[in-house]
Amino acid sequence: MIRYISQKQLPLEGFDTPPGMILDPTNRWVKLRDCIPWDELSESYYKTLCSNLGRPAKDAGIVIGAVIIKHKLSVSDEETVEQIRENPYLQYFIGLKGFQAQAPFASSLLVE
Numbered sequence: 001m002i003r004y005i006s007q008k009q010l011p012l013e014g015f016d017t018p019p020g021m022i023l024d025p026t027n028r029w030v031k032l033r034d035c036i037p038w039d040e041l042s043e044s045y046y047k048t049l050c051s052n053l054g055r056p057a058k059d060a061g062i063v064i065g066a067v068i069i070k071h072k073l074s075v076s077d078e079e080t081v082e083q084i085r086e087n088p089y090l091q092y093f094i095g096l097k098g099f100q101a102q103a104p105f106a107s108s109l110l111v112e
Helices: 028-035 038-046 060-073 077-086 088-093
Strands: none
Touching (some): 038 060, 060 077
């Protein structure tokens, strides 16, 4: 099942951060997020899924962003999830609406 929200709707200023923290717009993950054609990648990703059967799919931005992070950092699936859990910039990069202390998904999401 697919529920898509355009990735263009997440301004840096709207990202909910821990008290006292302001995200730097020059951070590499913030800049990279602005360069990626999220809607086009999401469309390709969703073509592989059934639109009306099964469990709701994880947002394409989360899945695609996590794979990009995994390969850019050259880390394992488990380490990718930990890096995302600990880092507000990575959470912004994958399209979360704000920082959350718990992992947004299990490492099994990245299994090919």
